Amino acid sequence: MKIQIEKALLCGEITVISSKSYAHRILIAASYGKNPVAVKRLPLCEDVKATIGCLTACGTKISVEENTALVTPQPFSDGVLDCGESGSTLRFMLPVAAAKGINARFEGKGRLPFRPLGAIKEVLKKGGITFDGDTLPFSISGKLKGDEFTVDGSLSSQYVTGLLLALCAQSGTKRLNVIGRKVSASYINITLDVLKQFGIEVSSDKDGYSLTVPEILPSPSVLEVEGDWSNAAFFLAAGLISSKITVKGLKYPSMQGDAKIVSLLRSLGGDVKVTENGVVASPSKLKAAKLNCADCPDLIPILAFTACFAEGVTEISGAERLKIKESDRLKGITDILSSAGIKWRYADDVLYVEGGKVSPFVADCLHDHRLIMASSVLASVCGGLLVNADGVEKSYPDYFEAYSLLGGKYALSLQ
Secondary structure, rough: OEEEEEOOOOOOEEEOOOOOHHHHHHHHOOOOOOEEEEEOOOOHHHHHHHHHHHHHHOOOOOEOOEEEEEHHHHHHHOOOEOOOOOHHHHHHHHHHHHHOOOOOEEEOOOOOOHHHHHHHHHHHHHOOOOOOOOOOEEEEEEEOOOEEEEOOOOOOOOHHHHHHHOOOOOEEEEEEEOOOOOOHHHHHHEEEEHHHHHOOOOEEEEEEEEEEEEOOOOOEEEOOOOEHHHHHHHHHHHHOOOOOEEEEOOOOOOOOOHHHHHOOOOOOEEEEEOOEEEEEOOOOOOEEEEEEEOHHHHHHHHHHHHHHHHEEEEEEEHHHHHOOOOOOOHHHHHHHHHHOOOOOOEEOEEEEEEEOOEEEEEEOOOOOOHHHHHHHHHHHHHOOOOOOOOOOHHOOHHHHHHHHOOEEEEEEEEE
């Protein structure tokens, strides 16, 4: 799909979609308890639908009406788990299925079969799980045994979260040791926050996490998913380079690491205010800054494009892991910068972006939702053509409706 973006002033108010990071974890935890849980403000994006599909394939009853899901726990059973293109779904449901002792076949599409799984598979194999293949699709059998496990946290926070969720699938005292530097540690904090809401006692130290899991989880009857800072970032950046935008539905402060977008945009000289009415971003004279995104890599696409309007050379660290996202996101970003006439270079995990005049561009978005949304913001200033631009459904199905409500102008072409 191609999307032609016209130059337009973006301004106004928008209520952002809810956090899929919270939604994945809440849905899985809700499937463990005894009583039904109503999950309100559920973001019905493709990734969350994948987790819902996997849970229902395992026997959990989930009914969805508008943006509320009623999760009714049932004994886990054998099934085929289609993870779509969701890395979170695969890396969470794989250890959960292992802990529940079901025979499960895992499937996926897009780049998911090529995304790393080695470290978590190694842990599960040591715990007694058998795999019939190395890459998707594959099946697992056996039941995870043991109360203490060790995982390398330097590879992905999703490995840590998946194993924490797996440990909570069985009652008792559990221990997860984490070696290496914890990357994207804020996502682990989201997991711990959700577990505590389900009555699981968690204590952390420099070497990992200790958990006490009750026989029956005292599940809350109702939970509401908070707004998504990852997706709010696109609109907040637009407010700095276009016109005043207010984003509603966000919690601040938040366990979400991407709430760091407030301080990062302020580092660039952005006028970003947190008010009772929402988070307000206003046009600003931007200046280069050093931005550490090691724990919030999903913010790098929109920060790189925002840096185009900053005087000087902005340094964005933590970019190496972009190569193993839904696409090679680093290549996608730098190719778009080149097409827009912006100078850049990359070295030793740091992306350097030199502010300058942005020209109309052609962006190969690589079917990557974050590249699509970030490119639409950049193109609103100068115009641009987005190719391979299908994929926002992965995290924000109504993104272009929201973009249009703020004054964005675009035309879709399926050719």
